[in-house]
Amino acid sequence: MVEYLELSIDELLLDEDNPRLGSVNTQSAALEAIVHLNEAHFRNLMLSIKNNGLDPGDNLYVIEADGEDDFTVLEGNRRLSALMVLNNPDVLDGTEVPDTIKKSLVRAAAGFDRTKIEPVRCVKFEHREDANEWIYRRHTGTADGEGRIQWGPLEIQRFSGDRSILDVIDFVGRNADYSDDEWESTKSVIESRKSSNLARLLESAPGRKHLGISISNNGDGKTPVLGSEPKWALKVLRRIIDDVRDGIVDSRDLNKASDIDGYFQALPKDLQPQKGKSGIPRPFKDIDIKKRPAPGAATKTSAKQKTKSSPKPRTTLAPRRHAFNAPTSTKGKILLREAGTLDATKFTVSAAFVLRSFVELAINDYMDANQIPKSETNAKGAVVELDLTQKADRVLKRIVAADxxxxxDLRGFRNNILTKTSATSIQSLNGFVHNKFQIPTADALRAGWDCSVPIFIAAYGSA
Known part of the structure; x- marks a missing residue:
């Protein structure tokens, strides 16, 4: 059971067993330790509370102090420390905070009006242990969805009306020659896990100079504007997005401005800015390189074109003819024959089984031919078999190391087969077998086969 209280600053005590600090013996020692965590951050917190008040959706967690009428704050000690200094800067006299810091904090406290803050809303727990479960959730990250999930750069931009990266991503998706499945997979990887790496490149001074990007702020938000030739910029942006997606560049490579500048300088010659070639500055959202016809607009075709029949789209999981040799094993030959005859639009679950089986067969055959171990020794000294994702990753590394x-050529396999969120990832293919609610689509399965062909060629040789 909890109780909601409204208390004054004077009724609240700092927690002398605060996990941030270790154990201290006095209130002054607790205050001093909190200030020293980061003096600049502490001053910023004081100014924020003075100017904006306390977060109305965030209560302090308290328990009754032993033998006193006061309450010990278990959650919110930084806020309480800031309130204590704002309310009475003399509390710093009992600490060993350096004079220069004290003077800065005293200046920050000038003009504070406690009547705009009090009463302070608190949640009272009966025992420290009762509060600990909730405190743990607040300070241990996402906790598989139980904790608070931090916004990434793109989520912050959506919230604030800043389109400086979002419009660039949309521009690439609209104009680059990704397949639908490949773009969805690429966009998912970028937005869910690697947005900070992309933002670091595109928001940097070297990146904006290289691409000719400027930012327009018209009062409604930030809009990116492209000043270079759009088709050239699209090639550069696609390279950047592919490099970020595939982990060719990550946060370890982009620690300093010189690292980012080095990345752009190392791009191929055709991706370097061309002197005398620039475009009319336009917002990314208004640039459509493909120039699609307006809805309902008629397209001109010759009489010969009208009578010529279009190629019939493939319905089978695999094409009839292959760019690789057939496996030598009987099972491999049967799987390959079934892949070329199985109608994926009618037998999608069966097609998923065949795709997964043939991918696994090719991975294992490549490992056998190249003497790549299929097991490893774990921390307990036991030999354990690698799962299919681990095997595939080792095969990809060996192929790239050799050439x-x-x-x-392997990017499609990484994005569609090794990326967990893909519709044809190894995890998804397993789900089609074991999850009674999970059903694949024919288009995704055909795309999964096509992007796996480089692995099949590596395993069985070119036809």
């Missing part, structure tokens, strides 16, 4: 030019 780095194959790295680009």
């Amino acid at each position: 780095s030019s194959k790295n680009a």
Whole structure:
């Protein structure tokens, strides 16, 4: 059971067993330790409370202090420390906070009006242990969804009306020649896990100079404007997005401005700015390189074009003819024959089984042919079999190590088969077998087969 209270600043005590500090013996020692966590942050917190008040959706957690009429704050000690200094800067005299810091905090406290803050809303717990479960959730990250999930750069931009990265991503998705499945997979990886790496490149001074990007702020939000030739910029942006997606660049490579500048300087010659070639500055959202016809607009075709029949789209999981040799094993030959005859639009679950089986067969055959271990010793000294994702990752690394030019050919396999969120990832293919609610789509399965062909060629040789 909890009780909601409204208390004054004078009724609240700092927690001398605060996990941030270790154990201290006095209120002054607790205050001093909190200030020293980060003096600049502490001063900023004081100014924020003075100017904006306390967060109306965030209560302090308290318990009754032993043998006193006061309450010990278990959650919210930084806020309480800031309130104590704002209300009475003399409390710093009992600490060993340096004079220069004290003077800065005293200046920050000038003009504070406690009547605009009090009463302070609190949640009273009967025992410290009762509060600990909730405090743990607040300070241990996402906790598989139980805790608070921090916004990434793109979520912050959506909230604030800042389109400086979002419009660039949309521009690439609208104009680059990704397949629908490949773009959805790429966009998902970028937005869910790697948005900060992309933002670091595109928001940097070297990045904006290289691409000719400026930011327009018209009062409604920030809009990115492209000043270079759009088709060239699209090639550069696609390279950047692919490099971020595939982990070719990450936060370890982009620690300093010089690292970012080095990345752009190392791009191929055709991705370097061309002297004398620039475009009319336009917002990214208004640039459509493909120039799609307006809805309902008629397209001109010749009489010969009208009578010529279009190629019939493939319905089978795999095409009839292959760019690789057939496996030598009987099972492999049967799987390959079934992949080329199985109608994925009618037998989607069966097609998913065949795709997963043939991918696993090719991975295992490649590992056998190249003597790549299929197991490893764990921390307990036991030998454990690698799962299919681990095996595939080792195969990709061996292929690229042997011929780095194959790295680009393998991107589709990484995005569709090794990326967990993909519709044809190994995890999704397993789900089609074991999850009675999970059903694949024919288009996704055909795309999964096509992007796996480089692995099949590596395992069985080119036809």
